[in-house]
Amino acid sequence: MNSQQLNKSIRYKTAIIRALLAAMFGMFILSLSVQAEETHQLQTGEEYAMVVAKGKLLSLTKWKVEVDFGQALEIGIKNKDLLRDNQGKVIAFNSPMDALNHLNQSGWILVSANTSGDQFSAIMKRSKPRDQ
Structure with missing residues (x-):
């Protein structure tokens, strides 16, 4: 594998890891908002x-x-x-x-x-x- 292919492979893997981290962060934020809404519903039942x-x-x-x-x-x-x-x-x-x-x-x-x-x-x- 030459250096261009190696750099391309590293950039590709880095992009995938960033996308996965962004998706995980988004799901974490969404779960916090769902928990806050459930707590609000319990408090105002x-x-x-x-x-x-x-x-x-x-x-x-x-x-x-x-x-x-x-x-x-x-x-x-x-x-x-x-x-x-x-x-x-x-x-x-x-x-x-x-x-x-x-x-x-x-x-x-x-x-x-x-x-x-x-x-x-x-x-x-x-x-x-x-x-x-």
């Missing part, structure tokens, strides 16, 4: 809640509304899952729709609803806050 409204005994216009946000159950604490205002007082609603409107103002969206006798239940969802 959805959360769900189950709402159960029951008519209060001896009251035609007030409803007790319990909401299961997926919180841990604590034995011995009664009515912990009732909706409360900022001062911690249980909110009495005029109807199940009053409760849904209250939750809707907090960003919750109705997914499905069901009624049985004096009990109303609904599934609601909202976008998770970014800090969770």
Whole structure:
């Protein structure tokens, strides 16, 4: 092999190695952006809640509304899952729709609803806050 052929062969191999390195670098950058997008989707996912409204005994216009946000159950604490205002007082609603409107103002969206006798239940969802 003469020196011209040797130089041509070296340049050819160098070009192939550069192209492979550029492709690997491109794939590395792409994988970082995909991971960042997946992390963003996990941070901005959805959360769900189950709402159960029951008519209060001896009251035609007030409803007790319990909401299961997926919180841990604590034995011995009664009515912990009732909706409360900022001062911690249980909110009495005029109807199940009053409760849904209250939750809707907090960003919750109705997914499905069901009624049985004096009990109303609904599934609601909202976008998770970014800090969770």
